[in-house]
Each structure stands twice: as C-alpha cells, then as structure tokens.
Amino acid sequence: MITAILFYIFAAILLVSAAMVVSARNPVHSVLFLILAFFNAAALFLIAGAEFLAMILVIVYVGAVAVLFLFVVMMLDVDFAQLRGGIQRYWLVGATVGAVLFVELALVLGGWTLSPSAVRLRMSPMPSGVSNAEALGRILYTDYIFLFQTAGLVLLVAMIGAIVLTLRDRKTSRHQNIRRQTERTVVETLEMVSAPVGAGTTASGGYLRPKAPEPEVVEEHAPAGGHGHGH
C-alpha cells in the first residue's frame, strides 16, 4: 500500500515537473524542473527494484549532463520579448509540423505489435539471489556484448568528433610547459648582481628586460627617481 502511494506521489511530481520543463518562462527554471523530473524517475526505478539503474540515472543525467545544461543555459542571454514575438509569426508553421508529427505518432502507436521474442523478454524476471548490478552485467557482457561494444565505439567516435571540432591551437594563448618549469634550477634563473646606485643593473649588463612595453618608453621622459629601475 505504501509503495502504491509513493508511486503515485513520484509519478505525479514527475509528470508535473516534465510539463513545467516546457512551460516555464525562465530557461534556468526549465533545467531545474528537468533535474526534478530525473530525480523522480530515479525514485520510480527504486520502487521497481532497479536500484542500480536509479543510481546511474542520478549520476549520469543529474550529476553530469544536467550540470552542463545548466552551465550553458545560465550563460545564455535570451531576450524573451523577442522570443514571444516570434511565436506570433511562426505559429502556423509550428502548428502544421506539430499536427503532422502527432498524426504520424498516432499511426505508429495504432499499428503497434510486440515481437514474440520481446514479449518473452518482458516476462523474464530478475534472477533471484544476485544483485542488480550483477544481473545487468551478466546480460550485458554475454548476450549483448556486440551491441555493448558497438555503443562504446559510437561514443568514442562522437568524443573524437567533438574534440576535433572544438580544439583549435590558437597562437595567441600561451601554455605553461610544466616540465620545463619544474626542471628549472636556481642557478639558471637567478643571478645575484650588486647594482650601483643610480645606474641600476643595465650598466653592468646583468639584467635585460625581455621586451620593453610601450608605456615604459614614455616614462623615460619623466624625471626618473634616480634609483635604478633598469628600463
């Protein structure tokens, strides 16, 4: 009885928050409602006894994917007035596309039949005496190993694609060479010189600034303080 009550509570919150995702005015609120929806889906998984899936849902979707969503959405500077104005112009096109999609979905659902093998799979209960993770692993790494590996390969290709698309070696950015940095010794970086008063280190040739920036040249016309700054 308690399970049923919990199920209805979580399912109701799930549906309401899913509706709020599309109807909320602020995109950040939308993402937060999406997170709430993920949470309630995880709770439903828990009620169904799929604790492993519930935790993975939270870790992957809430802990990683939604964080990036939120990250991007918060950076967006969306002009809502302009967006609303767009609705008045495009509602006819949008409504047509929506109607076509709806009809197609209805047709698909109308002619829906389950293949006999799938029906048998639906009826197969979780093997008793093993934990969730183990049961999943047994199926995933034996019967479905090919599909599993293919999915992994697809992800790998997607990852490489994303890196290739976004990684540009910009010449303007300077990188720290950690190895060179840590291998530097005091001897090769630091030199002790006794600078004569009023002349600084330039006279002795001890210290040469790599490249004098522009403002410093202007500064030379001003009466210098006398203490060697070594321009």
Added chain:
Amino acid sequence: MYDFFHNTNLGIVLLTFIEALALLVPLLIGVAYLTYAERKVLAAMQLRKGPNVVGPFGLLQPFADALKMLMKETIIPTGSNRLLFLMGPMLTFMLAMLAWAVIPVNDGWAIADINVGILYLFAISSLGVYGIIIAGWASNSKYAFLGAMRSAAQMVSYEVSMGFVLVTVLLCVGSLNLTDIVRALKTIWFCIPLFPMFIIFFISTLAETNRAPFDLPEGESEIVAGFFVEYSSMSFALFFLGEYANMILMSALTTILFLGGWLAPFNVAPFTWVPGVVWFVLKICFVLFCFLWVRATFPRYRYDQLMRLGWKVFLPFSLIWLVLTAGALMAFGWLPNV
C-alpha cells in the same frame, strides 16, 4: 520493544529517526570542532596561537561563532532570484547530511545498508555542485557567477578520475556495498596495494570539496568570495556547515575505501579491544588533519593548472591503473566472487 521497532511501520520510522539523530548530532558537533581544529592547526603551523579566548583553550569558539551568525541579519540582494537564492545553501547542507545515511561507522552500523551504497555516495557527492551553481546564479552578481562557473567545471572534472578510482576499488572488492568493502579490507588495507590511487583519490576529494589548494571557486584574491559573496547570516552558515560536513564525509569515504573503515590497524589484542567506532573516528581525524595540513602548506592552483592536473594527469593515470589492476586480478586469479 524489539518487535515494535522492527516489525511495525511506525516503529521502523521512529527507529530510523532515532538512528539519524544519533548520527547527525555527533556529526554537527564534529563540524563545529572541525572549524576550531582548522583554526588551531593553521595557527600552530604558522606559529600563532589561534582562538584561545572563549572558554578554556578557546573550546567554546565554534558556538560563539554560531551564535554570532544567528544574530546577524539575512540580506537578500534586490536583483536576486529569492527562492533559488535561499535554496542554494539549503541544498548544499541537505546533501552533505543526506550522504551519511549509508556510511557504516562500525560492522553493521549503517542507517541504510544498501547494495549500491558506493554509487549512492557518488551520486550525492556529484549533486553537491548544484547548491553552488544555483547560489552563484541566483545571487545576480558577477563574482558569484564566476565562482559558480569555476566550481562547476572543477567538480565535474575531478569526478571523472574519482569515478575511476572507485571502479578500481570495486574491482578488488566485488561488491558495491560499503560494509562489504570494509570487510574486504581485512586482509590488507587498499592504501598499500593501490597507493597511487589513494593519493589521486585524496587530491580529488580536495578538489571536490573546494578546499585549498583547489579553492578557486572562492578565491578571495580574484573573485572576492566566489559563489557565496552575497550570503550572510544563516544562509552563509549553512554553506559553511555543508562544506565542512562534506569534508568529513569525504574523509569517511577515504577511510572506508583505503584505510580499513572501523578495522583495527593490527588484528592483535590491544588494538582489537578498542571499539570499531573509535578507530573509524580516529582515521577520519587523520585524513581531516591532512586536509588542514595541505591548506597550510600549498598555495592556490591557477585555473589552467587545475584543469591540466585533472584531465591530463589524473584521468589518464587512473585509467591506466584501472586496466593494470583488472589485468593483474585476472592474470593471478585474484578476482573476488568467481
């Protein structure tokens, strides 16, 4: 009495409530004294005295601080998103408490001894970033937002290598249950065979809890105080408490995964007389001391160095070590549960 607490619905709820109180009250006192310990340890390392005025040796200082926080006015900035602004600190604090439900403080002493305990902990700790992002965004302030952005990127990055460390440990244990993990440590603590992973895990927990030298989200020299720059009074205190409770949680996790949880260091007479809880707390204190020690020793990382360490050093290293561990377990037939 036993029947009431274990077989009736009301009894189970009451028992869980009492258990939760028995865990959370010492935890909160621990948090209070962690702030005191931090100030004392830092002071000692910098040849100062630290708090020594309120109470004997300044022992009442944390409570004085808490009272001061309570008396202050809660300021909500005009341009902020009120609801989310208040939700941020509450979320941080709640998540820090929530994770403790699965921590076994002694053999069988966990409020919820669930099968996927380690995944639950990983899930809760990966949610910690939301409190910070929400706070940073809702504050409607540049500094807070910058802090939140930094924190999000940092926590997501270090979670990846932390995940691989967890997988390595799980491979050696063969169970996702925290109690089982500690029982598996009876032969040898994992900090010895998996020493590099232990170090990576410790450093990742530093980054995950936004502690020095990875405290860029609140780097006061660059972005004032980062994501909680607009917070005051109790809403600030909740962030503060949540951060320290998270530190204790991460230390507990390190203890469970690598330092043998409630187990005595040697399985001989004088050590086994001490109850497991005491060993557990002592080990947590040791890890926490390392947290403070690191803070007193290292300067803050630069942002690009932080990202480099996470993605270019820890991730490949933990990945290779994971493959090596799996290979070794397979080759020598050490795989558990086969």
